[in-house]
Every structure is written in C-alpha cells, then in structure tokens.
Amino acid sequence: MAKRTIGPFELGDKLGVGGMGVVYRAIYTKTGIACAIKVLAPEVSDSPQVQQRFEREIAILKKLQHPHIVRYFGGGKVGNQRFYAMELVQGGSLEGYLKERKKIPWEEALRYIRQVAEALEHAHTAGVIHRDLKPANLLLGPNGVLKLTDFGIARDTTATALTAAGKTVGTYAYMAPEQIRGKPPVDRRTDLYSLGCVLFEMLTGETPFDSDNAGELLVKHLQDDPPRVTSFTPDCPIWLEEMVFRLMEKEPDERYFDALALQVAIDEINEKISRQASLVGTAMGDASTKSVGAGGVTQLKDGIAKKKKKKKKDQAPFYEQIWFLATGLVLIAGVVVWSLMPPSEAKLFAAAETLMKTNDVYKMRDAREKYLLPLLKRFPKGEHAPQAQEYLDQVDMQRIEDQAKNRKGKPKTEGEKFYLQAERFQKYGDRIKALEIFQKMIVLLQDQPEEGDAEKFRENQLWMRMAQKKVDEIKAEGGEMLDSEQVVRNKLREADEHVANNKRIEAMKIWDSIVELYRDNDELAPYVAEARQKQTLKPKAAE
Numbered sequence: 001m002a003k004r005t006i007g008p009f010e011l012g013d014k015l016g017v018g019g020m021g022v023v024y025r026a027i028y029t030k031t032g033i034a035c036a037i038k039v040l041a042p043e044v045s046d047s048p049q050v051q052q053r054f055e056r057e058i059a060i061l062k063k064l065q066h067p068h069i070v071r072y073f074g075g076g077k078v079g080n081q082r083f084y085a086m087e088l089v090q091g092g093s094l095e096g097y098l099k100e101r102k103k104i105p106w107e108e109a110l111r112y113i114r115q116v117a118e119a120l121e122h123a124h125t126a127g128v129i130h131r132d133l134k135p136a137n138l139l140l141g142p143n144g145v146l147k148l149t150d151f152g153i154a155r156d157t158t159a160t161a162l163t164a165a166g167k168t169v170g171t172y173a174y175m176a177p178e179q180i181r182g183k184p185p186v187d188r189r190t191d192l193y194s195l196g197c198v199l200f201e202m203l204t205g206e207t208p209f210d211s212d213n214a215g216e217l218l219v220k221h222l223q224d225d226p227p228r229v230t231s232f233t234p235d236c237p238i239w240l241e242e243m244v245f246r247l248m249e250k251e252p253d254e255r256y257f258d259a260l261a262l263q264v265a266i267d268e269i270n271e272k273i274s275r276q277a278s279l280v281g282t283a284m285g286d287a288s289t290k291s292v293g294a295g296g297v298t299q300l301k302d303g304i305a306k307k308k309k310k311k312k313k314d315q316a317p318f319y320e321q322i323w324f325l326a327t328g329l330v331l332i333a334g335v336v337v338w339s340l341m342p343p344s345e346a347k348l349f350a351a352a353e354t355l356m357k358t359n360d361v362y363k364m365r366d367a368r369e370k371y372l373l374p375l376l377k378r379f380p381k382g383e384h385a386p387q388a389q390e391y392l393d394q395v396d397m398q399r400i401e402d403q404a405k406n407r408k409g410k411p412k413t414e415g416e417k418f419y420l421q422a423e424r425f426q427k428y429g430d431r432i433k434a435l436e437i438f439q440k441m442i443v444l445l446q447d448q449p450e451e452g453d454a455e456k457f458r459e460n461q462l463w464m465r466m467a468q469k470k471v472d473e474i475k476a477e478g479g480e481m482l483d484s485e486q487v488v489r490n491k492l493r494e495a496d497e498h499v500a501n502n503k504r505i506e507a508m509k510i511w512d513s514i515v516e517l518y519r520d521n522d523e524l525a526p527y528v529a530e531a532r533q534k535q536t537l538k539p540k541a542a543e
Contacts, residue, residue: 005029007078009037009085016093016136020050020057020152025088035073036089040082051082053152058084060128060151063408068119070139070149089147091140094198098135103205106236112138112146113199114266119148120195121259124188127407129155131186133194134174135201155186172217173207174198177250180218185453189252192262196226196247196255203240204232208248222250239269253454257369264369348375349384356391361398368395397462413456415445415463422467426474428513430487435474438467488514488527495534511535 004011012025015036026037044050061072061084075084091097094112098104116138123130130137130151137150176193178186200208208226211217226248229241243265249255256262343351352371355363372392379385404416411417422437445460445467482490491510498507514531518524 006037006039006081006083007076009035009083011037018150018152020044020054026085028085034088035085036070036087037083037085042081045080045082054082057151057154060154061086063126064123064128064151066119066122068115068145068147069122070147086149087147089139089141089149091142093136094138094140094146094202095135097140098201098205103233104202106203106233106240108144109199109202110240110266110269111144112202113195114263115146116148116195116198117259117262117266120188120191121263123148123154124191124259125403125406127409127412129187130191130194131155131179132171132174133191133198134171135198138198172214172221173209175218175221176252177222178252180221185252185455187252188258189255192247192255192259193249193252195262196244199247200226200229200244203229203236203244206232237269237273239272243269257373260365261369264366268370345375345379345382345384348372348379349388352388352391356394361402364395364398368392393462393465396458397466400459400462401466413459413463415441415460415467418444419463419466419470422470424517426470428487428517429482429491430484430517431474431477431481433484433487435471435481438470438474441467442471484518484521484524485527488518488524492527492530495531508535 008029009026010029012027015023015025017023018038021038021040024037024039026035027033028035040050040054058072058075061070065071070089071087073085073087075082077083116133120130120133128151130148132150132153133148137148139147139149141147174194174197176186176190179190179193197208200206204227209217209220209224211220226244229236229244230238243262247255247262256265348371352367352375355367355371358364368391372388372395375382375388376385376392400416401419404411404420407416411420418437418441422434422441425431425437426434442464445464491514495507495510498504498510511531511534515528515535518528521528
C-alpha cells in the first residue's frame with residue numbers, strides 16, 4: 001500500500017486531532033528527519049476564517065523561538081490542503097502521562113510548571129495569549145523537558161482579532177472566568193488561571209471542577225472555589241497549595257502579575273522547602289531526617305515512636321527519653337515557624353532598596369515581586385509605603401517601556417503609541433514637536449475614567465508620569481528649540497553633505513526618517529516630497 005504524502009513529507013501515524021486540523025508523525029523525505037505535520041482538516045479548509053486562523057497560527061509559531069515551545073519548521077499548500085511542519089516531541093503529552101500515573105509528585109509538578117511559566121513569559125512578551133492551556137497541549141520530551149504546543153486559538157494582541165466579540169473559546173475544564181464570559185480582559189493572566197487548573201490536576205489526578213453538564217461546569221469556574229489540594233495529596237507543601245489558589249483567583253487582578261512573577265514565586269517555594277529541610281536536618285542530625293517537606297513532621301514523629309520502643313526503664317540515656325525528644329520536637333517546630341514568619345516592613349523595604357539600587361532590571365523585578373508588593377499589601381499605610389510605591393512605579397514604568405519598544409506590530413495602547421512617537425521626534429532633534437505630543441498625551445490620559453479596568457487605569461497613570469518626565473527633561477535641556485520646519489531643512493542639508501562625501505547610505509537614512517515622521521504634516525509637504533524624490537538615489541554597494 002502506497003504511503004500518503006503531502007509535499008516533501010511522508011505521513012505516518014496520527015498523533016492528534018484538533019478543532020482545525022490533524023497532526024501526523026512524518027518524515028521529511030529529502031533528509032529522512034522525523035517531524036510532526038499539522039494538516040488543515042478538509043471539511044473546514046474552504047472556510048476563509050479557518051484559513052486565516054491557520055495562517056495566524058503559523059505566524060505565531062514563526063515568532064516564538066523558545067526551548068519550551070515547539071519549533072516551527074515551515075509550511076505550505078498542496079492543492080486545497082494547507083499544512084505546516086514542526087518539531088516532533090517523542091514523549092507524548094502530559095495528558096497521556098497523567099492517564100498512566102493518575103497524579104505526579106509535587107516536586108515533579110513544580111518543575112513542569114516552571115517550564116510552562118517560562119514558555120508563557122516568552123509568548124506574552126511577544127503579545128501572544130495561548131487561551132487553550134491544558135495537559136493535551138503540553139508535550140513531554142527527553143530529560144523531563146516540557147514543550148507548549150497548539151496555538152490554534154491563540155490571540156495575537158499585535159495583530160487583527162479574528163474572534164468575534166463576546167465569543168467563548170477554549171476547553172471548559174481549564175477555562176478562566178473572563179474567558180467564559182467572553183469579555184475583556186482576556187490577557188496573560190487568563191493563561192495563568194488555566195495553568196493553575198493544570199497544576200491542580202498534576203497534584204491531585206483530578207480537574208479542579210467536574211460535571212457532566214457543560215453549563216454547570218462553567219458556572220463552577222465562575223462561582224466555586226477549587227477544593228484543597230492537600231485533601232487529595234496530604235504531602236503537598238502548603239505554599240504550593242496556596243500557589244494553586246492564587247493562580248485560580250476569579251478576578252484576574254488577584255492572580256500573579258505575569259508569568260515572570262510566577263517563576264519568582266516558584267523559586268521562593270523551592271527556597272522555603274530547602275531552608276526548612278536544612279533547619280530540621282541541622283537540629284536533629286542526619287539520622288533523623290534527610291528532607292523535610294510537608295512530611296517532615298511525620299518523619300520526626302516516627303523517629304520518636306521508634307525510640308519509645310527502644311527505651312529501657314533504668315538504662316536509657318536522657319537523650320533517648322520521651323521528654324527530651326518531645327522538647328526537641330517543640331524547639332524544632334518553633335525554629336521552623338520563626339524562620340517562616342513574614343518579615344517586618346523594615347526588612348522588606350531594606351531588601352527591596354538593596355535590589356533597586358543595583359539598577360539591574362532583573363533584580364529590580366525580583367524586588368517588585370518578593371518585597372515591594374508584599375510590603376504594600378501588608379503595610380499600605382506604613383512608614384516605607386510611599387517610597388515602596390515609588391520604587392514599584394519605577395519598575396513598572398521600565399517594564400511597559402521595554403515592552404513597547406520590543407513589541408512587533410501596532411502599539412497596544414494610546415499611551416504607548418503617543419510615547420513612542422514623541423520619543424522618535426525627540427531623538428531626531430525636533431524637541432518642539434516631541435514636547436507637543438508628550439503634552440497632548442498627558443491631557444488625553446488625564447481624561448481616562450478610573451472606573452473599569454484597574455490595570456489599564458494604572459498603566460495610563462504610568463504613561464502620564466513618563467510623559468511628564470520627558471516634558472521636564474526637554475524643558476531642562478535649554479538652548480535653542482527649533483521648530484519642525486527648521487529641523488527638516490537642517491536635516492536635508494545634512495543629507496546633501498553626506499551625498500557630497502559619498503555617504504549615500506547615511507543620507508538615505510535621513511530622507512527615510514523625514515518621510516516617515518512628517519508625511520502627515522501638510523505644512524511640510526514640500527520638504528517631504530523633496531525627501532521622497534531623493535530616496536530614489538541608490539546607495540553604492542561598496543560603501
């Protein structure tokens with residue numbers, strides 16, 4: 001029987017079926033390399049919207065290059081059949097793994113969740129919201145490497161939306177409340193809710209909510225609290241259970257800020273468990289315990305029970321007697337509790353300030369998650385709260401500016417659009433135009449209502465502060481401020497000098513900038529036309 005092929009690929013076993021297509025194991029016949037092929041299902045291939053979605057999925061995979069996201073190899077079309085090739089992950093899905101093992105140890109679950117958090121951080125930074133995070137879309141590779149796949153219903157916030165407003169998409173068992181309602185904000189925190197559902201299932205072997213009726217299941221996501229993880233898995237550390245609850249908060253603002261904040265929280269849990277184990281191990285000696293997680297106290301109790309059996313009424317040393325062991329256990333418990341007590345406001349602020357003064361962006365983000373947010377939550381009117389809020393604003397302003405400058409495609413918000421535009425004029429030397437846009441931006445954002453999306457309101461406030469800072473910076477520079485016409489005339493003369501010195505590429509950059517920055521300025525139309533005309537000059541290849 002002849003084997004089925006599509007383009008240069010020979011198709012093998014069917015690996016999975018999704019809403020839009022079928023995934024096959026395949027061989028690239030030119031090299032013999034194994035891969036996976038996703039083929040658009042014939043019954044939907046005539047739909048223009050489905051074709052657009054398929055092309056969108058390809059575009060998303062092209063720009064996501066990360067060790068925990070499946071790699072895109074290339075795509076094409078044979079007749080009416082659209083397809084693309086991607087990395088073949090040999091270990092099957094997390095869904096299949098959980099079916100075999102029911103649930104997995106919390107240590108393993110924590111390692112997997114951190115890998116997914118890294119993948120989500122990369123995707124979210126690129127403007128991509130997965131919207132269908134579930135065990136079936138997490139593939140297991142060698143050495144415990146997890147890879148995120150199936151971006152079929154992902155939302156690319158930098159591209160035109162394909163999902164109609166108010167339409168619900170996703171998988172019911174893992175769907176966030178805002179996703180069920182089909183209303184904004186469906187953003188990075190939506191994926192974090194789904195990740196919380198996945199983590200719950202890894203730890204317990206069950207989905208957090210279950211029902212034979214789809215409507216009832218969705219209502220549970222909207223209204224019910226998930227069960228306690230420790231009721232299924234008693235040895236699960238309490239901090240990990242709390243992480244599940246926070247990921248699955250009904251309100252997006254109550255979840256972790258983003259996937260990076262989740263990674264920080266995971267590292268903190270590992271640090272707490274390690275510190276607890278070290279404390280108990282030091283106090284009791286290596287013979288008493290080698291590790292103390294949630295089961296550490298049980299191990300200590302077992303040790304006491306064994307020593308009870310060995311006790312001899314008249315001959316047992318004092319350190320084997322029950323009173324000594326019980327006292328030791330109480331002291332150890334006290335040390336552990338003391339070590340895990342929340343730090344004071346002064347300690348939180350001191351730790352945050354140390355990291356903030358490094359001016360290292362990653363350490364400043366650590367300061368935000370580990371110290372500034374906890375300080376402001378626990379001590380909103382404390383002595384250090386005003387400075388902590390200032391530090392928090394500083395980190396968040398840096399974050400949204402970095403995101404804006406690294407974003408591909410259209411700006412996400414009005415504030416972002418105006419800020420980037422004004423900054424370009426400022427760097428070009430047109431300080432008057434930059435000042436005009438920054439001031440216009442401040443007036444525009446001042447009119448935004450406080451009610452509604454709290455995150456959007458806060459972001460607008462940050463953009464206003466950044467714009468005001470730029471206004472103050474421009475005014476403080478002093479010196480002559482040329483208007484736009486003078487700036488453009490000077491730039492055209494500069495370009496002519498470059499041409500005279502055989503530096504046509506430098507001249508071309510100036511003409512390109514004039515056209516891009518001033519093409520909508522009617523008063524400068526003659527200068528823009530001159531720049532367009534001179535753009536036809538071809539730079540010399542040898543330059």
